[in-house]
Amino acid sequence: MEFAFTDEQRMIQETARAFFTENATSKRTRLAMAGDGIDRALWTAFCQDLGLSGIGIAENAGGAGLGLVEMAIIAEMAGAQVAALPMLGSLVLSAQAIAAGGNSAQKRDLLPSILSGARIAGYVHDAELRTDGELLTGGCGFVAHGGSASLFVVTCNDGAWIIRADAPGVTVTPLTTMDQTRPYARVLLSGARGEPLAEASAAITAAHRAGFVALAAEALGGAQSCLDRTVAYSLQRVQFGRQIGSFQAYKHRLADMMIEIEQARSAVYWAACAVDEGSDEAALAVHAAKSFAADTFFRCAGDMIQLHGGIGFTWEHDAHLFFKRARAIQTALGNGAWHRAQIATMVLGATV
Amino acid sequence: MKLGFSAADELFRQECAEWLNAQMSDEFRDIKGITKLTASPERRKEWEQHLGAHKWSCIGWPEKWGGRGATLAQQVIFAEEYARAGVPGRVNHIGIELAGPTILAFGTDEQKRRFLPDIAAGKTIFCQGFSEPNAGSDLASVRTKGRLEGFGGNQEWVVNGQKIWTSLAHISDWILLIARTEEGSKGPKGLTFLMMPIDQEGIEIRGITQINGDAEFNETFLTDARCPADSLIGAIGEGWKIAMGLLAFERGVSTLGQQMGFRNELDEIIDAAKENGAANDPQIRQRIARAEIGLRLMRYGALRMLSQTDHSKIDGAALTYKIQWASWRRNLGELAMEVLGQAGEVTNKAEYEWDTLPNLFLYSRADTIYGGTNQIQRNLIAERGLGLPREPRGDK
Numbered sequence: 001m002e003f004a005f006t007d008e009q010r011m012i013q014e015t016a017r018a019f020f021t022e023n024a025t026s027k028r029t030r031l032a033m034a035g036d037g038i039d040r041a042l043w044t045a046f047c048q049d050l051g052l053s054g055i056g057i058a059e060n061a062g063g064a065g066l067g068l069v070e071m072a073i074i075a076e077m078a079g080a081q082v083a084a085l086p087m088l089g090s091l092v093l094s095a096q097a098i099a100a101g102g103n104s105a106q107k108r109d110l111l112p113s114i115l116s117g118a119r120i121a122g123y124v125h126d127a128e129l130r131t132d133g134e135l136l137t138g139g140c141g142f143v144a145h146g147g148s149a150s151l152f153v154v155t156c157n158d159g160a161w162i163i164r165a166d167a168p169g170v171t172v173t174p175l176t177t178m179d180q181t182r183p184y185a186r187v188l189l190s191g192a193r194g195e196p197l198a199e200a201s202a203a204i205t206a207a208h209r210a211g212f213v214a215l216a217a218e219a220l221g222g223a224q225s226c227l228d229r230t231v232a233y234s235l236q237r238v239q240f241g242r243q244i245g246s247f248q249a250y251k252h253r254l255a256d257m258m259i260e261i262e263q264a265r266s267a268v269y270w271a272a273c274a275v276d277e278g279s280d281e282a283a284l285a286v287h288a289a290k291s292f293a294a295d296t297f298f299r300c301a302g303d304m305i306q307l308h309g310g311i312g313f314t315w316e317h318d319a320h321l322f323f324k325r326a327r328a329i330q331t332a333l334g335n336g337a338w339h340r341a342q343i344a345t346m347v348l349g350a351t352v
Numbered sequence: 353m354k355l356g357f358s359a360a361d362e363l364f365r366q367e368c369a370e371w372l373n374a375q376m377s378d379e380f381r382d383i384k385g386i387t388k389l390t391a392s393p394e395r396r397k398e399w400e401q402h403l404g405a406h407k408w409s410c411i412g413w414p415e416k417w418g419g420r421g422a423t424l425a426q427q428v429i430f431a432e433e434y435a436r437a438g439v440p441g442r443v444n445h446i447g448i449e450l451a452g453p454t455i456l457a458f459g460t461d462e463q464k465r466r467f468l469p470d471i472a473a474g475k476t477i478f479c480q481g482f483s484e485p486n487a488g489s490d491l492a493s494v495r496t497k498g499r500l501e502g503f504g505g506n507q508e509w510v511v512n513g514q515k516i517w518t519s520l521a522h523i524s525d526w527i528l529l530i531a532r533t534e535e536g537s538k539g540p541k542g543l544t545f546l547m548m549p550i551d552q553e554g555i556e557i558r559g560i561t562q563i564n565g566d567a568e569f570n571e572t573f574l575t576d577a578r579c580p581a582d583s584l585i586g587a588i589g590e591g592w593k594i595a596m597g598l599l600a601f602e603r604g605v606s607t608l609g610q611q612m613g614f615r616n617e618l619d620e621i622i623d624a625a626k627e628n629g630a631a632n633d634p635q636i637r638q639r640i641a642r643a644e645i646g647l648r649l650m651r652y653g654a655l656r657m658l659s660q661t662d663h664s665k666i667d668g669a670a671l672t673y674k675i676q677w678a679s680w681r682r683n684l685g686e687l688a689m690e691v692l693g694q695a696g697e698v699t700n701k702a703e704y705e706w707d708t709l710p711n712l713f714l715y716s717r718a719d720t721i722y723g724g725t726n727q728i729q730r731n732l733i734a735e736r737g738l739g740l741p742r743e744p745r746g747d748k
Contacts, residue, residue: 001425002354003655009353069353231738246741251734258733262672266652267645273355281355281648288645340641341634347622347644348631 003269005073012052012070016077019050024081026318032084033180036148038120039084046085047117053091054115056210061099062111067276068210072217072268079218080225082321084181086120086145088214088332094121094153096210101160101203106195110151110162122149122165123207124187129156134196135169136161139188144332146185147174153207154194160203161194168192179328181321209275209286211333216268216289219297219329223264226300226322227257230307253307257300264293284346291339294330301326355655357425365429371408372437386440387613387708389568393523396443400474410448410472412605413456417464418472424605428658431609435616443520447471447478449606451528451547458586458594467547479550481515481529481572482595489728492540492592496574498531500581507581509546511554515572517722521557522570524550529574530591543591548579564714565704607654607673611647614681617712618643621688624709630691639687646680671737675729678719685713 005013023042032039047053056071057063071092078087095114098106113119122143129138136154143149152170154161165172169192177183197203231254234245244250271289274282301323305312312319330336357365376384380402383395403409404418412427413419422430442448452471455463470476487494496513511531521527527548534542550557554577559567586594622640625631631640653676656669688709689696696710706714720726734740 001357001428001655001659003652004659004661005353227738231740234740243741245734246743248731248743251738251740252727252730254738254740255730255733258668258737259672259675262668263646263649263653263676266649266656266669269353269656270355270648270652273353277355279355284644285648288648292645292649337638340638340645343641343644344637347640348626348637351632351634351637 003273009070009073012055013073013077015050016052016074017080019046020077020081020083024078024083024085026321029082029084029181029321036174037084037145037177037181037183038086038148042083043085043117047115053117056092057095057099057111057115061107062115063095063099068213068272069269069276071210072213072272075214075217076221076224076268079221079325082181082222082225082318082325086122086148086182088182088211088218089123089144089146089149090114090119090121092214093123093207093211094151097123097153097155097160097197097203097207098162100206101197101199101201102162103198106162106197114151119151120145120149121151121153122146122185122187123211124152124154124189125156126154127157129154129159129189131156131159132191134161134193135191136163136189136194137191139186141186142175142184142332143172143187144182144184146172146187147183149185152187153197153203154189155200155204155207157204158200160197160200162197163189163192163194179324181325182328208333209282212286212290212339213268213272213275215329215332216264216271216286216293219293219326220261220264220268222322222325222329223257223261223293223297223300226297226304226319227254227261229318230254230257230304233308250307253303257303260296260299264289264296267292284343287339287342290333291336294326295336297322297326298330355652357429361425361429364426365433368430368433369437371406372433372439375402376437376439380439383440385438387711388566389441389443389520390566391440393443396440397474397477397523399440400442400444400477402474404473404475409474410452413452413468413472417456417468424658427605428608431606432612435609435612443523444471444474444477446480446519446524446528447476447526450480451478451526454528454545454585454594454597457597460582462582463585476526477520477524478526478528479518479521479524481518481521481527483517484514485516489725491595492543493538494530494532494543496529496531498533498544498546500533502581509548509579509581509583511546511548511574511577511579513574515574516560516569518557518570518572519568520570521550521572522559526550527555527572530595533591534589537589540592542589543595544588545585545591545594546579547583547585548577552577554578562715563717564706564711566715607657607677608651610677611650611654614647614650614677614684617681617684617688617708618647620708621684621691624688625691628691628693628695630693636687636691639690643680643684643687646676646683650677650680666737668737671733672729674724675720675726675733678726678729681712681719682716685716689713 028039052074054064055066059065098110114121124140124143126138126140150165152163169190171188173186175184237244267289271285274285305319311317411420411422415421455467484494498509498511500507501510527550529546530543533544554575556573558571560569561567630636653669660667699706
């Protein structure tokens with residue numbers, strides 16, 4: 001039984017934890033929130049100095065090798081600080097799609113600049129995309145960090161393409177977004193010319209599996225932070241002559257957070273491992289992880305506000321950064337009910 | 353980080369499965385699939401002895417005490433295959449999971465020689481007498497009293513008091529108990545850990561009928577009940593330490609086997625839902641998906657717990673496991689009734705006896721109580737896992 005981090009994985013975890021704790025500070029994140037939701041200096045440091053941005057992408061495709069377990073470790077640590085970075089759209093969804101479905105020229109031309117952070121890619125999924133040869137019409141209203149992207153990977157359920165943001169027929173409208181650390185843009189395609197990815201279904205599967213796992217891992221990190229920060233507050237705040245963390249009504253709620261978080265941790269690393277190992281369970285595991293961890297994060301973030309009292313409701317306190325990110329993760333790439341419906345179909349068959 | 357077991361372990365799994373399936377389709381086919389702990393006690397004692405005779409009873413114990421010196425992974429695999437093969441639960445689970453490991457860890461050589469081979473052979477069945485009417489969640493407040501009587505080589509312990517929730521005491525040979533042996537002591541101090549033969553005048557056992565109509569638990573009355581002076585484990589007054597060490601054995605190895613039983617229950621619900629059309633109800637589908645997710649997460653939580661090698665660290669997965677499975681199973685019972693509808697509220701038996709799913713609904717209300725209630729679990733998680741202050745006691 002080796003369902004535990006290896007020494008190398010623990011090292012990646014410690015490196016990523018130190019990097020994000022030190023650099024993705026509240027102050028810097030809030031500066032990014034006032035702009036396009038990207039801390040540029042953090043992004044450059046993460047992609048170029050830290051050397052972790054290519055994790056989960058094969059070395060022969062220009063990545064750093066390793067797998068989703070290591071990618072999840074990094075996403076977890078980034079999520080713990082609600083880091084304002086375009087990791088999800090660029091490094092996870094788009095890079096995975098290109099690495100899994102692109103031809104060698106596409107990989108060679110695009111991946112190095114995406115992984116170095118020089119180019120930001122956005123991911124546009126439209127199940128009802130209309131195609132006329134290579135001309136695409138449709139789009140998506142909620143493209144993460146889409147306003148900062150110079151390139152889009154566009155997918156429907158059976159096709160995948162690459163489109164430059166400045167290509168004719170592409171309209172990108174940045175949107176004021178509740179979670180300012182990952183603002184959305186509306187991306188409309190009207191007869192825009194897409195360059196197809198050769199292996200569309202491999203691209204879509206890889207992107208979505210990695211996306212579900214990365215969001216789940218981010219949620220896990222965020223949830224753990226909510227718990228840690230609330231525990232710290234409960235030991236410091238005194239009411240009725242006692243630390244508020246000594247009241248059962250309070251500590252039981254914290255215990256409930258921990259119970260959910262420990263399950264979310266199992267979910268995230270089970271799913272990551274199952275994908276990496278090519279296990280039969282992978283298809284179910286990624287849905288389980290995404291839905292469970294997202295719900296866990298939202299519950300913990302909501303509890304964080306409640307258990308902090310008035311201060312937790314202020315703009316000044318960071319609780320709302322977690323709360324808004326948690327809500328965004330719950331809906332992104334399919335809400336909990338949708339993911340559970342996929343599992344229900346695997347377990348019960350389709351409805352008759 | 354890896355999900356599965358090694359190739360060698362998988363070979364061992366095959367060996368376990370083959371042997372267990374062979375027994376369940378031959379000499380012991382009459383007890384296959386029994387889920388009630390109280391059903392067919394005599395045959396199940398024979399099964400204990402059969403396991404012992406083939407060295408499958410306590411595989412984790414050293415060979416000289418009747419075990420196989422199996423690794424943790426092998427023990428987990430055996431537990432899993434045991435449940436998968438539909439073998440009924442061990443009537444001597446207190447003997448093999450609590451008494452034996454406690455004697456192994458804290459007992460004298462003489463006690464090891466005397467008890468371990470017989471437990472492994474299925475010849476000595478143990479039950480556990482910790483709880484009392486006034487010592488439930490606050491276990492350290494036991495009032496049962498023990499005193500040494502006699503002189504020299506003829507000393508014996510004389511015990512008076514009442515124990516409750518003693519599972520299967522009515523078919524057991526020995527009882528493990530904690531008694532207050534220091535007059536006037538309070539709480540965890542002054543308790544001693546004793547082993548006592550049940551078949552004696554001073555012990556009276558009365559069954560307690562549960563909400564499902566079954567009677568697995570008992571009240572055990574001790575009136576000048578006796579055992580020899582050397583029946584204690586550890587030193588006089590150290591009973592709490594031994595009992596707590598013993599409770600730590602309660603989890604771990606058996607988790608995956610237990611989950612195999614849960615798998616069967618969930619599968620039965622899934623079959624029932626397909627059969628009666630509940631599987632088309634979107635809300636039922638969501639709940640079944642949640643149950644499926646919960647079960648899988650339990651498995652990987654247990655594997656995380658069992659993969660943990662650094663025992664100096666608080667293991668979050670281990671600390672939260674009890675409340676996790678107990679709550680999951682209680683919810684599963686509720687889901688079962690939602691799927692069955694009113695058909696689940698009637699039984700075609702003449703007695704007040706229930707099929708697996710309605711019984712699950714009733715029985716699972718105990719899961720969130722025994723072995724530390726959900727509320728006590730939350731205290732433990734908050735205090736040990738999160739470092740929060742202890743609740744002030746009302747009697748100090």
